Each structure stands twice: as structure tokens, then as C-alpha cells.
Amino acid sequence: MRKRNWLIVILMLLLLSACGQSATSGTAEDDNVIKIGATPDGYPQYYYENNELEGFSVDMIEAIFAEIGYEVEWVVTDWTGVLASLETGKIDTVANFAQTPEREEKYSFTEAYYYSRAALGVAKDNDTIHSLEDVKGKQVGNVTGSNYQNVLKENDPNDEIEIINYETADVIHQDVASGKVDAFVTGREILLAQIKDKGIPLQVVGEAFGEKLVSLPFAKTEENEALIAEINEAVETLRADGTFQDLSMEWFDEDVTISQDEQ
Incomplete structure (x- = not known):
């Protein structure tokens, strides 16, 4: 009887340990995933081709997060659904989102990735x-x-x-x-x-x-401010090494990553 009780205790401890490891592993994985809202019909910013999301904003944003070691998870719905998901925190940020004074009151923004x-x-x-x-x-x-x-x-x-x-x-x-x-x-x-x-x-x-300016909006939290600082460094790197310009020329035959005043 005692042996069986000890076996039950040991099994429970092993099960709790496994659950704890699973939760920790999942959290670590989630920390490196950014959920980004987009629509399915926004060519050439984002659109489906062969069941893959493609587009200018897709290429630009994935380049930014690859630079800082994050994986992008695209959450695709209509534009109204995208905005609602951002409001409720179901996604972290939104692609192809213009930075305006009204939106700045609600969200913190990264540096612009295009104009x-x-x-x-x-x-x-x-x-x-x-x-x-x-x-x-x-x-x-x-x-x-x-x-x-x-x-x-x-x-x-x-x-x-x-x-x-x-x-x-x-x-x-x-x-x-x-x-x-x-x-x-x-x-x-x-x-x-x-x-x-x-x-x-x-x-x-x-x-x-x-x-x-078209930038990435985030909820105003300390954690997001740290992430925005990382993103801004990546934006500067990709702008300086020509990645942004190359992608812009590929999609539009002109550089939309700089202001008209700079052209």
C-alpha cells in the first residue's frame, strides 16, 4: 500500500514537472513571435499566392523582424477585423498602418518603413x-x-x-x-x-x-517600448544597407521608403 502511494506521488510530481516545462517552453516560444494583422486582398502590400502571404509590406516587415530574431505570425482578416484585433490585443501590430496624430494618442509607433x-x-x-x-x-x-x-x-x-x-x-x-x-x-x-x-x-x-509615415503601431506598454527600440535599430540597419530601397524598387520601380522632400 505504501509503495503504491509513493508511486502515485512520484507520478504526480513528474506530471507537474512536465506541465511546468511545457508552459515555460511555450512562453519562451511565444516571446519570439509577433502577431501582425493584414488583409487578404491588399495587393501589392499583402495578398495570397499559392497559399502564401506575399507583398511589399510582408517582405519589409519580415526583413525587420528577421533582423532582430523574431518570427512573424500573420493574422489575416478584413480591415475592420484587423483594427478590432489591434484594439482588443489579439494581435501585436498591423501592417500598412499610417501614423497620424489621432492614432499616436492611442498607440506607440516605430520608425516609418515607407511613406x-x-x-x-x-x-x-x-x-x-x-x-x-x-x-x-x-x-x-x-x-x-x-x-x-x-x-x-x-x-x-x-x-x-x-x-x-x-x-x-x-x-x-x-x-x-x-x-x-x-x-x-x-x-x-x-x-x-x-x-x-x-x-x-x-x-x-x-x-x-x-x-x-507608415509605421508599426503597438499598445503603449513598457515591454513594447523596448521592442520598438529594437525594431527602430533594425529599420536603420536595413535602410542603410539598401535592403529597403531594393524591396521598394522591386515592387514599385521607385523608392517609397524616403519622403518626397528627400527625392
Whole structure:
């Protein structure tokens, strides 16, 4: 009887020890994983090809975290879901996220890894819209939650442009091409790449406007501040050794990793 009791005690100790090792191992592993939110249809920033997430932001961000020894886990959903996941802490950060004063109140940001410039997209056969002035009194499509709506408002002080929000860009492309709405506000480089590579039946008109820093947002914690410092060092390294410029030229045929003022 005593032997059996001792055996039970020993087995319980071994089981507890194993559980403790498993928990410690899992924590250590999790410490080196960064969960990043993205959408499945944001070509060329991120998109699926052969069941793998590809894209400019994917390449840039994975290069950053490889530099500091972290593994990236991509969490892919629609943009509204991405923002909700960031709010609730289900992900650590978000790809292709413009840094704005409003967002800085809520999140801490890394150094920028590229500069976003807005532009207007219109139907291929549209010959009446050539600039921001021409969309005053008209309807402009925008993806819900994107910062391009705010950029457009900054350039519309008298509130003369009606913004129509959509859940996805695909529907906007269709509605602009058919004339249901007059134009689409989005990233200039993004739309140019989609028109060239995906055959989207739109054209980019006018000059780029509303340049914004695109950085990685994190919840404001001491732990994240330390991580941001690591990321910033990696950004400087990859900018200095030409990695950022090479990736930008590969995706856009121009360097979007520096400001227009520096070009």
C-alpha cells in the first residue's frame, strides 16, 4: 500500500514537472513571435499566392523582424477585423498602418518603413476628373477604416466631397469603373501596381497628396517600448544597407521608403 502511494506521488510530481516545462517552453516560444494583422486582398502590400502571404509590406516587415530574431505570425482578416484585433490585443501590430496624430494618442509607433501617398482613381474613360478640385460636389469611394478618408478630408476644408465607405476595395473598383461613384481615394503606388499587374479598369489622375509615415503601431506598454527600440535599430540597419530601397524598387520601380522632400 505504501509503495503504491509513493508511486502515485512520484507520478504526480513528474506530471507537474512536465506541465511546468511545457508552459515555460511555450512562453519562451511565444516571446519570439509577433502577431501582425493584414488583409487578404491588399495587393501589392499583402495578398495570397499559392497559399502564401506575399507583398511589399510582408517582405519589409519580415526583413525587420528577421533582423532582430523574431518570427512573424500573420493574422489575416478584413480591415475592420484587423483594427478590432489591434484594439482588443489579439494581435501585436498591423501592417500598412499610417501614423497620424489621432492614432499616436492611442498607440506607440516605430520608425516609418515607407511613406504612403494618396491619389484619386477614376474610370478608364473618365476625362472630366483630373485633380482634387474636380471631385468637389462628387462621390469618392473609400475603404472603411482606412486613413485615406482623413487625408481626403484634410484637402477638403469646406467639406464639398461626399465620401462613400465600402468594406472592400474590389467593390469600389467595380462601382468607379461603372460610374456608380465618381472616384476612389487610396494609395497612389498601390493603385498603380494594381492597375499594371491586376488589370483593374481604372486610371490614376492628378498629383499625389497627403504623404504619411507608415509605421508599426503597438499598445503603449513598457515591454513594447523596448521592442520598438529594437525594431527602430533594425529599420536603420536595413535602410542603410539598401535592403529597403531594393524591396521598394522591386515592387514599385521607385523608392517609397524616403519622403518626397528627400527625392
